[in-house]
Amino acid sequence: MQKLDYIIVGQGLAGSLLAYELLKANRKVLILNDESIPTSSAVAGGIFNPITGKNLDKTWLADTIFPYSKHFYLALEQETHTHFYHETNLFRPYANEQQRRHFLQLTDEFDLGKYIQLIAPNQYDGISNPLGGLYTTSAGWVDVPLMLQVLQELFLEAEAYQAEKFEYQALSISAEKVTYKNLQADKIIFCEGYYASQNPLFQWLPFNPAKGETLIAAIADYNIKEIVNQGSWIIPLGNQLHRFGSTYVWNQLDWQATNESKEAILSKIDKFLLKPYQVITQQAGIRPTTKDRRPFLGNHPSHLNVYVFNGLGTKGVSLAPYFAHELLLHLEKNKDLMPDSNIRRFYSLYSL
Ligand SMILES: Cc1cc2nc3c(=O)[nH]c(=O)nc-3n(C[C@H](O)[C@H](O)[C@H](O)COP(=O)(O)OP(=O)(O)OC[C@H]3O[C@@H](n4cnc5c(N)ncnc54)[C@H](O)[C@@H]3O)c2cc1C
Structure with a gap:
């Protein structure tokens, strides 16, 4: 049995940036990612833009997330010697x-x-x-496929990546741990983008x-x-x-x-x-757009060790760095999640 701190399902923007944060915090992580299916991140224009739409609306949290993501992407470019952030x-x-x-x-x-x-x-x-x-x-754009490819190389080097379709029926959850085939982890975090609609644990979320x-x-x-x-x-x-x-x-x-x-x-x-x-x-x-246009972060209503990071919608490039870090602080330091992003706001929709 391989022992881990975290299993992450999915290596799109959400899974990649979260795994990166957890590895930086010296956690033992394994990403399981189905490479045989199309993804949102592979198609994204990658645009980040603080002012959008017919009414020049300011993007939610623009003054916080834009400086944050700029700093994040530039540091990642430097670390990986790759140019994917185009301001x-x-x-x-x-x-x-x-x-x-x-x-x-x-x-x-x-x-x-x-x-x-x-x-x-x-x-x-x-x-x-x-x-x-x-x-x-x-404003500008991020070459998302290039960045995710470079991150995948980094994950492979850290023995934190496996190309594999996650099968939900093979997961067993107890209060202390989750077990999946030959893997045992403290927590599992689902980052499957639109495919969350096939996940029996999180299908109820209002995408x-x-x-x-x-x-x-x-x-x-x-x-x-x-x-x-x-x-x-x-x-x-x-x-x-x-x-x-x-x-x-x-x-x-x-x-x-x-x-x-x-x-x-x-x-x-x-x-x-x-x-x-x-x-x-x-x-x-x-x-993976959501009904209230806010991301989905947090733990399953019945399982404290089963998490979701999803709902990045039309603005994955702007939101993912900041919210991956928010989730890291929550997982590792018990910091409360922002109520607007916490899936707790939808617990009333969940029935056993
Ligand atoms: C046409 C288009 C244009 C866009 N333009 C922009 C833009 O300009 N700017 C912007 O910020 N955003 C844009 N987006 C949105 C952006 O693509 C998303 O916000 C973001 O990529 C979502 O990332 P994700 O990781 O949640 O999902 P995904 O990228 O879909 O990744 C999900 C991952 O989970 C894996 N997976 C799913 N199920 C399983 C399973 N059972 N087992 C193992 N792995 C699994 C998949 O293989 C995939 O790797 C655009 C999207 C589209 C479609």
Whole structure:
């Protein structure tokens, strides 16, 4: 029997950052990860953006989580000698005069100066921006697949990773420990993203999963370094490659790319991109979004040693570093979890 402090199920953003924190705290960890299934993290645009949407809403906890995640990603880059954190302004050309007025009013009304910069018309070659637009600063994107690959290498080196599908019926739970096949651990933490819907222990949590698709395209003679967003976005990946995205679909939860989504993305891109492009690939994923748009952290109502870290939704890149650390402090130092993230808020939905 192999003895562990923690078993972690899943090596997406949630499982990876939590395992990293626990290993740093010198805990004995083993990640079990099914490599044969598609994941949300593999498809994510990886954008982090403190100000989003039609009403320039400030992201929940932006003033805390953005400085935290920046520090985290830069330190991880340094440790792994890999570049995956790309800080860049996000340019939102005004779609029309009405939107320009609306955005200017919001910028005036709320104290957004820390995150917003106004941009004069026609500053960009290749993008239609006759009315100008605005930048959100402190934005950018993380190359999530690259970061997770580098982390997996680190986990393998630490003998903390096993490619394996976790079978729920093989788990036995007692008050002191959990046992899974030849493994015995103090605690188990489920980080399966959308696949939590198949986990008999956490199926009751109120997810509201959203399918999404992105495209990779080559754009000729396009040199814009910023992310550009006008309904759909373009992220410059380097080597003439760009990611276009994304869609939101709540009623057809599968991992198949569709023509409908491709057309939905391209019809928006065509409104502002003035350069010819060629679509190379298309990917689909399912975001582990939650009904109240807050993450799911905490222990199972009946089992103090069975945990979940999930519900990162549309903002995994911004939320995962901070909440992985919150969970570490809770597990190792008994620090209370933030009530807005603690699954205790939904215990009333659980029935034995
Ligand atoms: C189209 C699209 C665009 C997105 N764009 C952005 C963006 O720009 N910015 C942003 O912050 N977020 C974005 N997201 C959201 C982001 O992808 C998620 O918030 C995040 O990746 C979720 O990570 P996770 O670890 O919870 O889930 P996942 O990445 O899905 O990982 C779950 C892991 O669990 C494993 N697993 C599941 N079941 C089992 C089992 N039984 N046994 C073993 N292993 C198992 C899977 O193999 C997988 O590795 C986007 C998502 C999509 C779909």
